[in-house]
Amino acid sequence: MPGLGASFGRGAATNFQQDMANSDCILFMGTNTAEAHPVAFRWPMKAKENGATLIHVDPRFTRTSALCDVFVDIRAGSDIAFLGGLVNHVLTQDKWFKEYVLAYTNASSIIQDGFRDSEDLDGLFSGYHGDGATGKYDAQEGHWGFTGCGNQESGAGANGTMLKEEPGIQGHDLQGGAQAHSAPREDVAGADEPLRDPTLQHPSCVFQILKRHFARYTPEVVSRVCGCTPEQLTRVAELLCANSGRERTTCIAYALGWTQHTTGVQMIRTAGILQLLLGNMGRPGGGIMAMRGHSTIQGSTDLATLYDALPGYLPQPAADKEHETLDEYVKHEGMTTGVWADFRKYIVSLLKAWYGSAATPENDFGFGWLPRVDADYSQLAYFDRMAKGEIKGYFLFGQNPGGGGPNAGLHRAGLRNLDWLVVADWFEIESAVFWRSDPTGPPPADIKTEVFFLPAAAAPEKEGSLTNTQRMLQWHHKAMDPQGDSRSDAWFLYKLGKRLKELYAGSIDPKDQALLNLTWDYDYDEEPRLPDGTRSRIEGEPDLEKVLQEINGHRLNETDPSTREPKLVSSFSELKADGTTACGCWLYSGVCPAPDRNRSKERVRTDNPLHPEWGFAWPDNRRVLYNRASADPDGKPWSERKKLVWWDESQRRWVGLDRPDFEVGKPPGYRPPPDATGMAAIGGDRPFITKPDGLGWLYAPAVKDGPLPTHYEPVESPVGNLLYPKQTCSPTVRMFDGPLNRLSRTPTGEFPVVATTFRLTEHYLSGPMSRFNSWLNELQPEMFVELSPELAAERGIVHADWLTVVSGRGRIEARAMVTRRLRPLLIEGRIVHQIGLPFHWAFAGEVVGGNANDLTSLVADPNVSMHESKAFACQVLAGRLEGTAAGPTVKAVRWPIRGGIPVTPTSAQPEGEPEHG
Ligand SMILES: Nc1nc2c(c(=O)[nH]1)N[C@H]1C(S)=C(S)[C@@H](COP(=O)(O)OP(=O)(O)OC[C@H]3O[C@@H](n4cnc5c(=O)[nH]c(N)nc54)[C@H](O)[C@@H]3O)O[C@H]1N2
Ligand SMILES: Nc1nc2c(c(=O)[nH]1)N[C@H]1C(S)=C(S)[C@@H](COP(=O)(O)OP(=O)(O)OC[C@H]3O[C@@H](n4cnc5c(=O)[nH]c(N)nc54)[C@H](O)[C@@H]3O)O[C@H]1N2
Numbered sequence: 001m002p003g004l005g006a007s008f009g010r011g012a013a014t015n016f017q018q019d020m021a022n023s024d025c026i027l028f029m030g031t032n033t034a035e036a037h038p039v040a041f042r043w044p045m046k047a048k049e050n051g052a053t054l055i056h057v058d059p060r061f062t063r064t065s066a067l068c069d070v071f072v073d074i075r076a077g078s079d080i081a082f083l084g085g086l087v088n089h090v091l092t093q094d095k096w097f098k099e100y101v102l103a104y105t106n107a108s109s110i111i112q113d114g115f116r117d118s119e120d121l122d123g124l125f126s127g128y129h130g131d132g133a134t135g136k137y138d139a140q141e142g143h144w145g146f147t148g149c150g151n152q153e154s155g156a157g158a159n160g161t162m163l164k165e166e167p168g169i170q171g172h173d174l175q176g177g178a179q180a181h182s183a184p185r186e187d188v189a190g191a192d193e194p195l196r197d198p199t200l201q202h203p204s205c206v207f208q209i210l211k212r213h214f215a216r217y218t219p220e221v222v223s224r225v226c227g228c229t230p231e232q233l234t235r236v237a238e239l240l241c242a243n244s245g246r247e248r249t250t251c252i253a254y255a256l257g258w259t260q261h262t263t264g265v266q267m268i269r270t271a272g273i274l275q276l277l278l279g280n281m282g283r284p285g286g287g288i289m290a291m292r293g294h295s296t297i298q299g300s301t302d303l304a305t306l307y308d309a310l311p312g313y314l315p316q317p318a319a320d321k322e323h324e325t326l327d328e329y330v331k332h333e334g335m336t337t338g339v340w341a342d343f344r345k346y347i348v349s350l351l352k353a354w355y356g357s358a359a360t361p362e363n364d365f366g367f368g369w370l371p372r373v374d375a376d377y378s379q380l381a382y383f384d385r386m387a388k389g390e391i392k393g394y395f396l397f398g399q400n401p402g403g404g405g406p407n408a409g410l411h412r413a414g415l416r417n418l419d420w421l422v423v424a425d426w427f428e429i430e431s432a433v434f435w436r437s438d439p440t441g442p443p444p445a446d447i448k449t450e451v452f453f454l455p456a457a458a459a460p461e462k463e464g465s466l467t468n469t470q471r472m473l474q475w476h477h478k479a480m481d482p483q484g485d486s487r488s489d490a491w492f493l494y495k496l497g498k499r500l501k502e503l504y505a506g507s508i509d510p511k512d513q514a515l516l517n518l519t520w521d522y523d524y525d526e527e528p529r530l531p532d533g534t535r536s537r538i539e540g541e542p543d544l545e546k547v548l549q550e551i552n553g554h555r556l557n558e559t560d561p562s563t564r565e566p567k568l569v570s571s572f573s574e575l576k577a578d579g580t581t582a583c584g585c586w587l588y589s590g591v592c593p594a595p596d597r598n599r600s601k602e603r604v605r606t607d608n609p610l611h612p613e614w615g616f617a618w619p620d621n622r623r624v625l626y627n628r629a630s631a632d633p634d635g636k637p638w639s640e641r642k643k644l645v646w647w648d649e650s651q652r653r654w655v656g657l658d659r660p661d662f663e664v665g666k667p668p669g670y671r672p673p674p675d676a677t678g679m680a681a682i683g684g685d686r687p688f689i690t691k692p693d694g695l696g697w698l699y700a701p702a703v704k705d706g707p708l709p710t711h712y713e714p715v716e717s718p719v720g721n722l723l724y725p726k727q728t729c730s731p732t733v734r735m736f737d738g739p740l741n742r743l744s745r746t747p748t749g750e751f752p753v754v755a756t757t758f759r760l761t762e763h764y765l766s767g768p769m770s771r772f773n774s775w776l777n778e779l780q781p782e783m784f785v786e787l788s789p790e791l792a793a794e795r796g797i798v799h800a801d802w803l804t805v806v807s808g809r810g811r812i813e814a815r816a817m818v819t820r821r822l823r824p825l826l827i828e829g830r831i832v833h834q835i836g837l838p839f840h841w842a843f844a845g846e847v848v849g850g851n852a853n854d855l856t857s858l859v860a861d862p863n864v865s866m867h868e869s870k871a872f873a874c875q876v877l878a879g880r881l882e883g884t885a886a887g888p889t890v891k892a893v894r895w896p897i898r899g900g901i902p903v904t905p906t907s908a909q910p911e912g913e914p915e916h917g
């Protein structure tokens with residue numbers, strides 16, 4: 001999540017769900033938390049009981065809106081305008097938290113002379129190369145950098161610059177692709193402090209640029225872009241301001257309503273600016289809660305399921321960069337100041353974890369064995385190539401792109417072009433039965449793909465750790481062996497690795513050495529047992545606790561007396577760059593600090609409301625990131641009510657409820673000597689320690705589509721850009737235009753209705769985990785589309801009757817849900833209709849129906865290759881679709897089930913106790 005990473009340093013939720021109970025105000029925007037995170041929603045409800053004000057800003061009135069105090073409906077995709085209006089209010093009404101902003105943000109930094117803002121250039125920043133529709137920025141040429149941060153070595157200009165040659169570029173940038181999530185490659189190279197103007201008067205200081213940039217986002221303009229009233233914007237702004245400051249804190253929660261846009265990263269950036277100006281970061285009840293999706297999605301990004309990141313957000317070495325040797329890689333990707341100054345320790349320890357004794361100083365610790373990124377392997381770009389027939393085979397573990405991928409029709413066309421496909425899943429999903437059941441596909445005889453279906457073990461049939469929204473690792477235990485031939489994903493991958501190693505054994509071909517030298521030794525020492533003490537039936541299951549220990553890290557030159565194995569490290573601060581430590585992911589260090597201690601298994605309740613002994617949160621079990629900012633520059637809590645971590649002068653250390661996200665012994669008054677490097681360069685009053693200057697970045701030149709957020713329309717919108725008429729959508733978007741992905745560019749007349757997609761509590765994602773379940777199907781039986789009575793009347797559509805939705809990619813039918821949850825919006829002086837589509841149905845399962853993703857498109861934002869399924873253009877018609885419809889692929893289970901409903905004893909309920917908070 002580079003929106004957060006660019007602003008604060010780390011791309012993850014800053015606080016934890018339970019902490020929302022401490023908020024005085026919560027802005028839910030781009031999330032339907034009550035529906036999609038119903039368990040977490042109890043803490044906002046607690047806050048409400050305590051008198052907090054809850055606000056929901058969403059295109060639709062939802063279950064969340066119903067429980068909030070204030071609801072504002074806006075047009076999908078117009079969030080930067082709304083948030084920009086909030087920023088403008090804070091600045092023009094002089095409501096920003098002065099001491100906080102001056103001390104903890106880069107408001108006073110002075111930007112280079114040649115920088116031109118989007119306000120000056122009709123919607124473009126300086127340094128743009130392209131045709132206004134697709135293109136990219138050269139941040140250096142555009143002078144986005146800070147003044148006075150010379151670093152001649154990295155090719156900086158004579159006037160000094162803080163930009164590396166090309167900020168945050170990876171191999172896939174060869175194809176104009178995205179950069180890794182919040183990777184360390186900051187644009188700041190120099191250890192020098194940039195020039196600052198603490199009076200904030202300099203016309204080129206960040207604060208003044210910010211003021212000018214957002215001046216046009218007045219309540220009236222926002223109203224014309226978003227469709228809300230000017231008073232609604234002002235009301236929300238006043239609530240946020242009244243609930244921020246020394247005594248009070250506001251939290252902002254978002255999820256996909258923000259991320260799934262071509263401007264999503266910048267929406268999150270605007271929230272970051274707002275929270276920094278209001279002084280809400282690093283404080284209880286404040287922060288930004290990125291509500292993460294399914295289990296361990298946070299863990300997946302931490303541990304590098306992203307093709308362009310190694311574990312712990314180290315960038316994957318790239319073919320087109322100076323990454324030939326370890327030294328070059330560290331020089332170009334590491335930083336001299338802040339936490340990332342230890343970059344070499346992290347990468348060397350990772351190489352030691354992977355290649356063991358084969359990794360030596362002489363061979364660069366095997367750095368040469370790491371594959372180099374040479375193209376964009378993100379899902380969208382990859383399936384685009386697959387649909388063009390450029391990919392031969394594919395493994396699909398726990399994903400259903402043929403049902404849930406944006407433009408699912410194109411994804412299925414890709415699958416049809418493969419020679420072979422392995423699907424490991426619980427169900428025969430769309431991506432496994434596309435060759436026989438896709439009503440829009442060719443006959444099976446015309447499809448060449450050979451599909452291997454592997455039955456996957458379900459969650460209770462395997463163990464392991466998950467990392468959830470609040471960066472917390474929690475272990476889950478295995479309850480029983482998998483049924484029949486099902487196996488855990490780990491079993492399959494472990495076996496596959498062993499077989500490949502056997503196959504290549506003895507090879508002296510240099511390209512095989514990476515595989516042959518990989519440590520692959522996770523066999524159980526003792527036969528694994530089930531909870532009832534019996535032996536597991538499964539042969540060859542890997543011991544995932546060993547994997548977690550490898551991730552945690554070891555001291556290779558010290559032996560643990562109890563195990564006679566290398567000693568485990570207790571924190572990433574112990575890691576070394578000389579090959580004497582091994583660590584699979586520096587961020588997770590500390591989760592297994594001793595052989596008999598796996599902190600992800602810990603479930604101890606203490607008096608501390610942060611429950612530090614429940615699971616383990618990265619980094620270093622810190623629950624609120626940047627929590628040094630909960631105290632003032634002198635180290636005293638901003639207020640008694642909002643205290644969290646503070647400086648204890650008598651003990652000469654930071655103390656409090658949370659583990660300090662700061663060097664514990666560094667006094668508030670510490671000022672770095674000139675030329676200091678590493679953590680020594682971070683002053684005692686600089687809480688954002690993963691940023692090279694320790695500050696929160698209001699202005700962030702590392703983001704590819706601009707250092708400040710700017711309102712652009714979605715790629716497909718019925719209206720033009722009111723703020724920058726010459727620049728309709730984001731100028732750095734990547735389009736995958738083609739016959740399988742027909743786009744209807746902004747402003748489109750052909751498709752006048754704005755469509756957005758959403759979730760229901762009763763279903764899960766593209767539906768495999770719920771549409772094969774009779775009981776859930778009974779609760780939400782059929783695909784429907786939410787539309788306003790006005791739109792229904794215009795099109796002659798009757799509630800509960802059929803309607804058809806058409807986009808450039810396809811057409812689907814659904815039942816009409818005519819409802820006042822959506823209302824026609826007045827945009828630019830004309831009526832714009834919106835519809836909402838759940839995306840849980842497709843053609844496999846016991847209920848089938850129209851798939852919203854047969855309408856969505858393949859477009860990618862420049863930072864993370866994110867699609868725009870939350871705002872696209874469509875047309876709505878009365879009546880059914882012509883042609884064949886899918887039938888259920890499995891039979892519904894009859895009710896009542898044989899043997900009646902099982903009675904679950906209280907002792908088998910979670911925690912065995914009926915605790916309701
Ligand atoms: N029961 C259930 N729970 C789930 C899931 C599920 O499928 N079922 N999925 C899980 C996953 S993987 C995820 S990522 C999360 C997602 O959690 P959420 O993001 O909260 O869920 P969504 O319903 O996709 O979208 C949230 C809201 O965004 C609104 N929205 C759409 N476009 C815009 C826009 O442009 N601006 C604004 N402000 N709002 C907009 C939608 O109307 C919707 O109300 O949920 C997780 N939880
Ligand atoms: N239009 C639109 N499209 C969207 C979204 C949206 O808001 N709007 N949301 C997007 C989001 S946030 C997400 S996360 C994606 C999700 O998209 P997917 O990742 O494709 O999610 P699912 O459709 O649930 O498919 C997951 C599959 O994993 C299987 N599975 C579950 N557990 C295991 C396991 O332990 N092992 C194995 N091997 N398989 C398992 C399930 O049976 C299921 O078939 O959808 C995206 N698509």
Ligand SMILES: [Mo]
Pocket residue numbers: 292293294297
């Ligand atoms: Mo998700």
